[in-house]
Amino acid sequence: MxxxxxxxxxxxxxxxxxxxxxxxxxxxxxERPEMADTFRSSGKIYVVLLVICTIFAGIILFLVFLERKIKKLERNQHNHKQ
Amino acid sequence: MRKSWWKILCVALLVYTIIGGLLFPVPALALIHESIRNLYFHVPMWFGMMTLFTVSLVYAIRYLRSGNLKDDIYSVQFVNIGLLFGALGLITGMEWANYTWGEPWSNDPKQLGAALSMLSYFAYLALRGAISDYDKRAKISAVYNIFAFALMIPFLWILPSLADSLHPGSGGNTGFNTYDLDNHMRMVFYPAVIGWILLGVWITSLTIRLNLIEKKDILNEDIS
Structure with missing residues (x-):
């Protein structure tokens, strides 16, 4: 009892x-889905961001230089015609 | 097209996409978790592909009306870069599917539709390669271009929404927009789509200009 x-x-x-x-x-x-909650806590995700931005900048610079080269070719062609 | 303001806009939008896409808040969902951020990179590839194919169709029709070989060069280069975007979309989709659906290729209707419409555009390039006469090649491939575009619409838009699809937003699955209650994702997604499309147009404009220089003899003959 x-x-x-x-x-x-x-x-x-x-x-x-x-x-x-x-x-x-x-x-x-x-029940809450597992997210990268501690993703930014160490601050090193910004390093990844920097790397991606660097690669992207490299690709864009390549495009800009390529465009310059094409512009030069176009100018030569134009002069050749005249 | 040679002005630089839209190229600067393109770079600015894509830098914003990369930073915002990695750091801005996203809805927490089961299975997908943080990979929902792929929305800013995988989906714009398809938007880019469809935009470039649409522009290619416009130039194909313009060629048929004018008979100017310049329009043919524009048309084929838009298909080339469109296929590049499509291939990237397919590969990134398979990478994403590997971690969320469990396997890279699950014969999902949208996957099959994308692959088939890309195949029909690869056939366009094969058809061009098979004809050596410039005018004949341009004319036949312009007609086929219209046909390939007409195939793409049911493959990408109609058939996947009729069948059960693993993709969000079709076959009874809810789209991501239903979870995006505070519109955080939209703030990155729309700029991302515009930025990637502009990048595609930029690359295409370069290949077009290179081709115009390369084929100047044929083009000059055409004019005279």
């Missing part, structure tokens, strides 16, 4: 109530 009384007091205790109330919160925390 003592055990039952213990259990009933435990059930009635505030601790369990708060636990029950918080249960949806815990569940939600587990």
């Amino acid at each position: 003592k055990i039952f009384r213990n259990i009933s007091t435990w059930i009635n205790s505030k601790r369990l109530l708060t636990l029950l109330l918080l249960l949806p919160l815990f569940c939600q925390a587990h």
Whole structure:
């Protein structure tokens, strides 16, 4: 009988109530899709950003130089015609 | 086309896309997780391909009306760079699918449609390679270009939305726009699409100019 009384007091205790109330919160925390939440914490993601921007700048510079070369060819062709 | 303001705009939009695409907040979704950021890089490849193919169609029709070989050069170069964008879209899609759908190729209707419409444009290039007479080649390939474009529309837009697709936004799957409640993704996605399309047009304009110089003898004959 003592055990039952213990259990009933435990059930009635505030601790369990708060636990029950918080249960949806815990569940939600587990259901939330895993994202890269610590992705930016070390700050090193900015290094990756820098690398991508460098490669992109390289490609754009290549295009600009290529365009210059073509422009020169076009000018030569134009002079040749005259 | 030789003005530089739109090229500067293109670079600015793409730098914004890279920075915003990697750092701006995105909705948290199961399975996709952070890979949702691929939306800014994989999807604009298809927008770029379709834009370039559409411009190519316009020049094919212009060639048929005018008979000017210059329009033919424009048309074929837009297909070339469009295929480059399509190939990049296909490869990035397979890379993305490998980590979200479990395998790179799952015979998804949209994957098949994209591959088939690209094949029809590869056939365009093969057809051109098979004809040595310039005028005949230009005329036949311009007609085929219209046919290939007409094939692309059902392959990319109609058939995938009729069948069950793994792609978001078709076959009962919700599109990413339903999760993008605070429009954070749209703020990067639209500039990304414009920026990548402009880059495609830029590259195409360079290959066109190079081709015009290379084939100047034929073009001059054409004029005289």
